[in-house]
Amino acid sequence: MEVEPARKYIYPDTEIDRAEGEAIEALKARSQQPIPDPDRWLDEELHRNLLLTTVDSIIDWARRSSLWPVVCFPACCAFEFITTAASRFDISRFGMEIIRASPRQADLMITAGTLTWKMAPNVKRIYDQMAEPKWVIAMGACAISGGIFTSSYSVVPGYNRIIPVDVYVPGCPPRPEALLYGIRMLHQKIAKRSLAQKG
Numbered sequence: 404m405e406v407e408p409a410r411k412y413i414y415p416d417t418e419i420d421r422a423e424g425e426a427i428e429a430l431k432a433r434s435q436q437p438i439p440d441p442d443r444w445l446d447e448e449l450h451r452n453l454l455l456t457t458v459d460s461i462i463d464w465a466r467r468s469s470l471w472p473v474v475c476f477p478a479c480c481a482f483e484f485i486t487t488a489a490s491r492f493d494i495s496r497f498g499m500e501i502i503r504a505s506p507r508q509a510d511l512m513i514t515a516g517t518l519t520w521k522m523a524p525n526v527k528r529i530y531d532q533m534a535e536p537k538w539v540i541a542m543g544a545c546a547i548s549g550g551i552f553t554s555s556y557s558v559v560p561g562y563n564r565i566i567p568v569d570v571y572v573p574g575c576p577p578r579p580e581a582l583l584y585g586i587r588m589l590h591q592k593i594a595k596r597s598l599a600q601k602g
């Protein structure tokens with residue numbers, strides 16, 4: 404007696420059904436594992452590349468990372484400033500190494516030295532011509548209060564008599580480390596600014 408061979412498919416043995424069955428079996432064979440989520444990479448990329456911040460924070464970061472000092476070195480504290488700018492201490496790490504001869508291209512005045520009343524109008528004019536927003540660091544005893552010359556008829560007893568001062572760095576003269584600390588304090592002050600404030 405002739406034995407009927409085992410059927411390969413569960414579908415009816417007609418050509419059209421066999422073709423359909425083969426397609427289904429092939430799809431089934433390819434579908435044993437779930438398809439990976441095509442957006443799975445997104446989390447990883449977002450974690451690596453997306454930074455959420457506020458407009459205030461990003462603008463304050465840009466401002467404090469690119470302070471440009473103007474030339475204002477009327478006396479001996481200037482040499483400590485020059486040392487601060489040189490390679491051993493190096494203010495270029497703060498993006499400050501370009502000392503501007505033009506006040507219109509500067510936003511930071513570091514008042515390194517004794518100021519006389521004769522020079523005061525010129526220093527005030529330089530400050531007035533600086534770009535907004537702008538800041539002032541009073542460097543040394545003379546800049547803060549006139550220092551050892553405070554009782555002199557010719558010396559301004561502190562730059563804050565003619566321009567607003569943001570940070571005071573004491574010393575006669577202050578060492579470069581002290582000036583760097585003052586610059587870091589100014590960075591913190593700038594970081595607290597808001598666009599809602601003037602400038």
Ligand code: SF4
Pocket residue numbers: 478479480481515516517542543544545546550551574575576577
């Ligand atoms: S604080 Fe001292 S070092 Fe600086 S300008 Fe005055 S006298 Fe000179």
